[in-house]
Amino acid sequence: RKEVEQDPGPFNVPEGATVAFNCTYSNSASQSFFWYRQDCRKEPKLLMSVYSSGNEDGRFTAQLNRASQYISLLIRDSKLSDSATYLCVVTGYNFNKFYFGSGTKLNVKP
């Protein structure tokens, strides 16, 4: 069983739409949670950390549900520039081992 599972998509949405991604993780001992963004043929870049109380950064909102072991990312007012693959990442009890989901592809269309 994979440590982190994501719907690969693609999610095709018009500009201005709201879109949500979920991911599930298998290890209840996971300690830290993140969303990364990866553009085609580029390195992943940290989008935001996910805190237990949920957190927001502009148009992006992340939520963590430890009881159900899932993480969500909500993007409001989608822009063309949001088109990318979004990677869900968790750490185990060892904070320096990061486990990546295979990513969810988002296409924002005019």
Add this chain to the structure above:
Amino acid sequence: NAGVTQTPKFQVLKTGQSMTLQCAQDMNHEYMSWYRQDPGMGLRLIHYSVGAGITDQGEVPNGYNVSRSTTEDFPLRLLSAAPSQTSVYFCASSYSTGLAGVYEQYFGPGTRLTVT
């Protein structure tokens, strides 16, 4: 401040050849990792290091060696390349933000390796 750098950007090897992928960071991060990314499989951890002189295996360590003699450098060695090692390799360094359990990770631009 260059962040995380990797060389080479592209490499073609023949089966059985050996080579070293270089990774360096100038942010004084203690923690460094190597990943491979294959289509549909996400990033998988090969080896990681929590400081100079300390390394450990990740999910897919077979066929790869690492060492960490300095904080800055974390080279990945392919001992005898195989076609199954064709992949994109990313090096990353990470640090603690100070919040409990939160480490942020920064990636290099990647090395695209083809083994024929």
